Amino acid sequence: MAPEIIFMEAVSLPDPDSVAREVQALRESIRAHDHAYYVLQRPTVSDAEYDQMMRRLEELEAAHPEFLTPDSPTQRVAGTPSDRFEKVPHSSRLLSLANAYGAGELKEFEDRIFRDFERRPAYICEPKIDGLSLALYYEKGRLLRGVTRGDGQVGEDVTPNVRTMKSIPLVLREPADIAVRGEIVMTRAEFARTNSLLLDAGEEPFANPRNSASGAVRQLDPRKTASRNLNFYAYSVMNWAELRLESETEMLALLQRLGLAVPPGCRRVDDLSGAEIYIAELDAGREELGFDIDGVVVKVDSLPLQRELGATSKAPRWAIAFKYPAEEKQTVVNDVEFSVGRTGAITPVAILEPVQIAGTTVSRASCHNMELAIQLGIGIGDRVLVRKAGEIIPEIVSVLEKARADKRRPLEAPTECPSCASELVKREGQVVLRCVNSSCEAQFLRRLKHFVSRDAFNIEGFGPAILEQLVQLGLVKHYADLFLLNVQDFLKLKETKEKLATKLHGALQSRRSVPLSRFIYSLGIEGVGGFAAGLLAERLGSLENLRAATLESLREIHLIGDVTAQNVVDFLASPEVIDELQRLKEAGVEARAEEARQTGAALVGKKVVITGTLQSMSRREAEDAVRNQGGKPMGSVSKSTSFVVVGADPGSKAEKAKELEVPVLTEAEFQAMLQSSPGGAD
Ligand code: IVH
Helix, strand or coil: CCHHHHHHHHHCCCCHHHHHHHHHHHHHHHHHHHHHHHHCCCCCCCHHHHHHHHHHHHHHHHHCHHHCCCCCHHHHCCCCCCCCCCEEECCCCCCCCCEECCHHHHHHHHHHHHHHHCCCCCEEEEEEECCEEEEEEEECCEEEEEEECCCCCEEEECHHHHCCCCCCCCECCCCCCEEEEEEEECCHHHHHHHHHHHHHCCCCCCCCHHHHHHHHHCCCCHHHHHCCCCEEEEEEECCCCCCCCCEHHHHHHHHHHCCCCCCCCCEEECCHHHHHHHHHHHHHHHHHHCCCEEEEEEEECEHHHHHHHCECCCCECCEEEEECCCEEEEEEEEEEEEEECCCCEEEEEEEEEEEEECCEEEEEEECCCHHHHHHHCCEECCEEEEEECCCCCCEEEEEEECCCCCCCEECCCCCECCCCCCEEEECCCCCCEEECCCCCHHHHHHHHHHHHCCCCCCCCCCCHHHHHHHHHCCCCCCHHHHHHCCHHHHHCCCCCCHHHHHHHHHHHHCCCEEEHHHHHHHCCCCCCCHHHHHHHHHHHCCHHHHHHCCHHHHHCCCCCCHHHHHHHHHHHHCHHHHHHHHHHHHCCCEEECCHHHHHCCCCCCCEEEEECECCCCCHHHHHHHHHHCCCEEECCCCCCCCEEEECECCCHHHHHHHHCCCCEEEHHHHHHHHHCCCCCCC
16 A cells, blocks of 8 residues: 555544544443443443443544533543532422331321322332432433432532442433432442452441442542442432323333333332232342332322322321331351440340341341340240341340250350450449450450541541451550551551551551541540530530530530530549540640531632632632632622632732732632631541
8 A cells, every 4th residue: 555545544534523423322322231231230232342332432532522521421430539518409308208117007198198188099119228318400311410318408419429320320311301319229249249348458347238328429539439339219200290290100100211210119009908919029029129128118109199198397198108127037046255345335245047137147146235135035055036127236036945955055144354354343223244444455446446437537447357456466555556556567467568557557647637526436435426526526626625624514515415424524534534645645646626617618708719720729629619618709809809819820810909908818828728627628
């Protein structure tokens, strides 16, 4: 071939129309495959073919940025992490549901309808998915926003995260203006995968799939959401009247037509007995769903009738959630161990012959306390009934059959701590046995686990295995010792090489300063959970003030009860705690004040002008940050401007600011201002 021809070919521009057509065709195929895979759960193409299409589309978009649109399948890539979620109002209130436990309460629900309307309506029955409630807003078929339910009126804008979820279409199959409600769930298989990854990374596993799904959706870093497989099931159209829908059945059909998944196995039934049959059938088949449900939602099918029935302040009168009783299974008690809690409480834990309950294998069950265990009459070898309800750890309900006398070992209350062998005591008026040795290793380990946990110091990578070794090797005897460890110390741990050791060491350095509420929570004071810790931090403002607080002043804090106030005072007066706090201080660990949390966002009501080029963020990000903190980004400087942020190469706005004597901030000063506000760094 003549060289000129090659040259000619290389420079000849592809026909833009043909590129546009190819881009369009690729997007349509990818969307169709996504729909088949994530919504219908029936893959239509091999992974390799799918990847090839995706790569080709990426190539074309890179070469022709003019064709790139935000709803292209390539744009599911996770954006930059944010500092916090913006609170946004829902278009209409997201109601919750009233519950019915048992057939009697279901009948009462219908009787109320009958009383008012003298009608026994047809219903739609749907699985009640145990996930995270989400509203999606589409405009002309394009995903505009994803918002968590929040309190029903205002939720959190989680759009960047939602955009990474392939079960949520970025573009609907019709250009509808629609507000959709649904549930995000994680399958039990994905939950197991996620937890094993967390355990491998030395992090705390999630208690159940719902928490795991919620954790993934409420990630500040969308890349973390993208790495989890989450399903979304749509069950409701909020603006049904606008869309002229007449029934729930039509609603579900529309959602499916638009390319959304609806809960599997929804069924229209003519009457309540049909609903009862559905409830029984779904119960029998719930394992096969692959994700957790906690009941059945029974809804009046007719939307005009729903409107007539209306709602109470919390829940509609046209729907009810039938809750399945907690699942119970029989198994055998192989042994009983005694575990030592954070506060020294000794809890008998039955070691069970492993049994599947509600999708997970149960091999341990709490007996709460010795008294209860004795009351239940548990003996080793006995056949027992075990229940798992929601998030609660499995518990023994009753003894079904005692083991034969020669095989049975009756339960005996221990007299000494299984960890430190010190004598156990019972506080006056309490049934709980306690180890009161303040240097008991098992107690300390439990406290340490709490100290580093997600809602406390949130030190990444410090899972149970790492902590146990640190304590066993005698490297950590006080919380403060953690912060004094060097990389060499971590190398003493099993399977810990330079890279992990450096990572663990680094994780600690970044958590030397935490907000006061976290600091208080991490101390593990009895009765002081996240909520109470937040109240104390907000009202007292500093650790010094907390330490100086009297019983009276604590009691005055709204919502802090007398018992909690007493616990706080006793706790802080104990010599071990005084010593621990001193050590933390010496190790350079501090509780950061949370002034901003008390006064609200940093820029409330401020009019902010940004000029010139900023290094750390784009103009849009800077303006978003201003809005997030309650401020108003403005286009021009006037006397009412609160301040002007000046980046590199500023224009005339910087001069105008000087002229009008409006304060001028450098980028660093602006950053510092953002960091000091709630959610700024934590
Ligand atoms: S309908 C106004 N349908 O259950 C009625 N809710 O306990 C709106 N849920 O907040 C709710 N599966 O998050 C409906 N098939 C389903 C559901 C469902 C799960 C959740 C939903 C709601 C909660 C109420």
